Amino acid sequence: MLMTTSSLEAFFNSNYMPHGHCYLWQPHILWSHVVADFVIAVSYFSLPVAIILFALKRKDIGENKLFYLFSSFILFCGITHLIGILTIWHGIYGIHAISKILTAMVSLVTAIYVYKLIPTAIAIPTLSQYKNVKQQLFLEQAQSNTLRSKLDDFKFSQFMLDSMPVGALVLDKNCTSIYSNKTFEQYFCQDIDGVAVTLLDALPNDAKEQLLQYCSTATGVNQSAFFISTTYQINKHSIIPIELTATASQFEQHVYIVVTLKSIEEINEFKDKLALSYKKLERAVSATEDGIWEWYVTDDTVSYSKQLLTLIGKPDIEQPRFEDWFSHIHPDYQLRVENAIEEHFRTKEKYIVEYLGKDKQGKYSWFISIGDSEFDHNGDPIVMSGSLRNINYAKELEKKYQENAEFLNAIYEGNSHAIWVLALDENKDYIYHVFNDTACRWLGTNKEEVIGKNLHQLTGTVFPIEIAKNLRHNYNRCLLGGAKVDYIEHIAFGEVNAWFNTTLYPIYDSHGEINFIVGTAIDITAEKASEQALSHHKEVLEKVLNSVVCGLYIFSFESAKNTTINARYTEILGYTLDELNNFADIYSLFHPDDISLVKEHMSAVSSSISGELFYLKYRFKHKSGHWIWCYSADRILNYNSKGEPVEMLGTFIDITDEVSLMQQLKDSNEYLERFAFVASHDLQEPLRKIMAFSEALSQRLSDKLKGDEDATFELSRLHSAAHRMQKMINDVLKLSRINYFSLHLQKTTVKSLFDVVSDVLSLQIEQSAASIKLKGELTEIVVDVSLMEQVLQNLLSNALKFCKESRKPEILIEVKTTAQGTTISIQDNGIGIDEQFCEKIFEPFKRLHGRQAYEGSGIGLAICRQAIKIHGGKISCFSKKGEGTTMVIELPLT
Numbered sequence: 001m002l003m004t005t006s007s008l009e010a011f012f013n014s015n016y017m018p019h020g021h022c023y024l025w026q027p028h029i030l031w032s033h034v035v036a037d038f039v040i041a042v043s044y045f046s047l048p049v050a051i052i053l054f055a056l057k058r059k060d061i062g063e064n065k066l067f068y069l070f071s072s073f074i075l076f077c078g079i080t081h082l083i084g085i086l087t088i089w090h091g092i093y094g095i096h097a098i099s100k101i102l103t104a105m106v107s108l109v110t111a112i113y114v115y116k117l118i119p120t121a122i123a124i125p126t127l128s129q130y131k132n133v134k135q136q137l138f139l140e141q142a143q144s145n146t147l148r149s150k151l152d153d154f155k156f157s158q159f160m161l162d163s164m165p166v167g168a169l170v171l172d173k174n175c176t177s178i179y180s181n182k183t184f185e186q187y188f189c190q191d192i193d194g195v196a197v198t199l200l201d202a203l204p205n206d207a208k209e210q211l212l213q214y215c216s217t218a219t220g221v222n223q224s225a226f227f228i229s230t231t232y233q234i235n236k237h238s239i240i241p242i243e244l245t246a247t248a249s250q251f252e253q254h255v256y257i258v259v260t261l262k263s264i265e266e267i268n269e270f271k272d273k274l275a276l277s278y279k280k281l282e283r284a285v286s287a288t289e290d291g292i293w294e295w296y297v298t299d300d301t302v303s304y305s306k307q308l309l310t311l312i313g314k315p316d317i318e319q320p321r322f323e324d325w326f327s328h329i330h331p332d333y334q335l336r337v338e339n340a341i342e343e344h345f346r347t348k349e350k351y352i353v354e355y356l357g358k359d360k361q362g363k364y365s366w367f368i369s370i371g372d373s374e375f376d377h378n379g380d381p382i383v384m385s386g387s388l389r390n391i392n393y394a395k396e397l398e399k400k401y402q403e404n405a406e407f408l409n410a411i412y413e414g415n416s417h418a419i420w421v422l423a424l425d426e427n428k429d430y431i432y433h434v435f436n437d438t439a440c441r442w443l444g445t446n447k448e449e450v451i452g453k454n455l456h457q458l459t460g461t462v463f464p465i466e467i468a469k470n471l472r473h474n475y476n477r478c479l480l481g482g483a484k485v486d487y488i489e490h491i492a493f494g495e496v497n498a499w500f501n502t503t504l505y506p507i508y509d510s511h512g513e514i515n516f517i518v519g520t521a522i523d524i525t526a527e528k529a530s531e532q533a534l535s536h537h538k539e540v541l542e543k544v545l546n547s548v549v550c551g552l553y554i555f556s557f558e559s560a561k562n563t564t565i566n567a568r569y570t571e572i573l574g575y576t577l578d579e580l581n582n583f584a585d586i587y588s589l590f591h592p593d594d595i596s597l598v599k600e601h602m603s604a605v606s607s608s609i610s611g612e613l614f615y616l617k618y619r620f621k622h623k624s625g626h627w628i629w630c631y632s633a634d635r636i637l638n639y640n641s642k643g644e645p646v647e648m649l650g651t652f653i654d655i656t657d658e659v660s661l662m663q664q665l666k667d668s669n670e671y672l673e674r675f676a677f678v679a680s681h682d683l684q685e686p687l688r689k690i691m692a693f694s695e696a697l698s699q700r701l702s703d704k705l706k707g708d709e710d711a712t713f714e715l716s717r718l719h720s721a722a723h724r725m726q727k728m729i730n731d732v733l734k735l736s737r738i739n740y741f742s743l744h745l746q747k748t749t750v751k752s753l754f755d756v757v758s759d760v761l762s763l764q765i766e767q768s769a770a771s772i773k774l775k776g777e778l779t780e781i782v783v784d785v786s787l788m789e790q791v792l793q794n795l796l797s798n799a800l801k802f803c804k805e806s807r808k809p810e811i812l813i814e815v816k817t818t819a820q821g822t823t824i825s826i827q828d829n830g831i832g833i834d835e836q837f838c839e840k841i842f843e844p845f846k847r848l849h850g851r852q853a854y855e856g857s858g859i860g861l862a863i864c865r866q867a868i869k870i871h872g873g874k875i876s877c878f879s880k881k882g883e884g885t886t887m888v889i890e891l892p893l894t
Helices: 027-057 064-086 093-116 118-122 127-163 182-188 205-216 265-287 306-311 322-326 331-347 392-414 437-443 465-481 525-547 567-573 577-581 592-607 656-700 709-737 750-760 762-768 785-801 860-870
Strands: 167-171 177-180 226-233 239-251 254-263 291-296 301-304 351-358 364-375 381-390 418-424 430-435 485-493 496-508 514-523 551-556 561-565 614-621 627-639 645-654 746-749 771-775 780-783 810-817 821-827 874-880 884-892
Touching: 027 064, 064 093, 093 118, 167 182, 182 254, 205 226, 205 239, 205 254, 239 265, 291 306, 301 306, 301 322, 306 381, 331 351, 331 364, 331 381, 364 392, 418 437, 437 496, 437 514, 465 485, 465 496, 465 514, 496 525, 551 567, 561 577, 567 627, 592 614, 592 627, 592 645, 627 656, 746 750, 746 785, 750 762, 750 771, 750 785, 750 810, 762 785, 780 785, 785 810, 785 821, 785 860, 785 884, 860 874
Parallel strands: 771 810
Antiparallel strands: 167 177, 167 254, 226 239, 239 254, 291 301, 291 381, 351 364, 364 381, 418 430, 418 514, 485 496, 496 514, 551 561, 551 645, 614 627, 627 645, 746 780, 810 821, 821 884, 874 884
């Protein structure tokens, strides 16, 4: 391959003959060069690292450029040797030349810089010169240290003098001040009227003369100190008491006097305060309820305060002994006290013991003795001091507190309500401090799993996540709101499925911060079930009320309006509740002829106090305009605290059709009554003529008929038949007249009815020698008196009539009152009847016996049944043939 020898390509071409050819590829020569060049390169590479580290460590030497140039020069030399190794196998002599050029350039720059630094290098001292300078510097440093030490000593001495709580100054023999500390300058060297005051100026004359004499005679050798208590004028208005001390000493062949001034004003004040404090203590000891004692153990002597002797009931002892106190202790507690004293001497801890002892009244009370001792260097007690207090009242309070605590704990643990107490921990989470047994039982857990743990720890274990979330929300409401929180919650997990009425109470500390939350929960599961059942019943009741045949309303006396009506009300009268209440005057809807009755009715209802029912029949205007006959029953629904009626409950039915039918029935009955009267009158008219003519014929033919028995019998039969016919017509007339419209009710007694009836039947009673007994005859009943007299007369007449000839009639009339009404039974001992006829005998003209055996029209019991029927009652017969009959009348309550 040809190439241009002067081109750049030729310079960097690697096809030149490798250097190894020069070595004839002899291994020993080749590897000797390789190893040598490699070691030289490694050494060159390590030297720059060492030089750079040295330059970084000794920045004080300076000339860092020199170090960097030497490092670069050595580094390029190492690179040149590495490339020399490569040229053994590769002819890259161009690259080898570039490395040498770079090395040459760096070498040249380094050489120039070195020559530039030669003058500076020559100025560097030799080692011997350095040692001489170092020696001289050491000596100067030692001298400097000595001076500095003395200066430090002087400063420390000055600091000590300035820190002393006394004024200090140094005088010469002429009493001239040479030095004074800060205390003296601050407190004892003040100006008076702008003139600096010296020590001698501030001292009284006698103290001044004594100090001058001491200074003038001072020798500083074996001379005692000068001490005096005097006064010192610190300013124009203040003179304080001081203690002045002067001491003469020699220093460097000169005599100096060191004077100290100490204010004893605080000491005097302290003495005064100490005396005052002692008096206060003496008064306090006298005034306190505690007794003070001291026991000098070494000689077994004691010192007791008067209060102590009074406490133990021995106020008159002048020379008390240890035994005087010890003997007042109850024998059962003396050993306890001795053990407490020995334990105190052994452990050297405070002596405290409670015991029973005799008090000032000679009764055993609780006392507490507290004390401490001083011990010698061997640990033996020297003196023991303390106090004695009667704590009987506190013990009683403690006993009551314990009882109350047990009582409260019993309430807390035995309460059927869940109770817990929360506090905030350091993570602002709610931690449970208290959790009673009821709460544990409800949640199926125990106290160990809850108490001391926060809500986060209990989430997912004791409380499911969703329930814990709700709990935290409610706790936050109480904490942030700062007030009681009430809420109802449903907890359902595991076997727990219950409703709770929960209350949270915040408890504040003395700083007004909430530190606890007390929670209580009441299990209202049963109430909730009842509430749901009640809601269901309410719905059912509303459906029932809207389905009944009668209208219903609730009337408010305060608003004079209806507050509730049912659907049937609207169906009957056409009005909705709002439409009714739109009328300003509800009475405008009543028939004008009935308004007065309605108002009387409302007055009677509002005046009732027992909630009884009141009934009224009236006409009310339908929404379409026609009149509706109503029959209502009203009563007071509730009363206020004053006993005044609040609401009235009323029901009514539409009796328009009934009123119309009753009117038709009344008209029909009146027609029938007139017809019966006319018919009976028309029947009785020929009957009276038959009776009159037969009576007249019997009288005229009496003489002629004496011998004709058949004619006499026939006339008598005719006369008797006419009388029976008249009686039957009268009974039929009576029966037809018994109806609801002729009923006149009034209050009476069975005794009153019996008196009238017994008078009417007196002859029959006397002839039969009957025995009639009454029970409960004074019971009041409300009946139509005339009708009930007729009923009682018919029944008694039958009891007297249907009796065996061989026995006297015995009749028992018994009256009883039940919840359903009044029962009147009439029992006889007559002939009786078969049970199969007990119902048929009440039918008109129904006879069980012939007229020859027992007379009568056969309509009496029918009259009884009709009379009792229109009273709203019923009559029944109970009988056995040959044993007698019992007639039972049942009347309803009115």
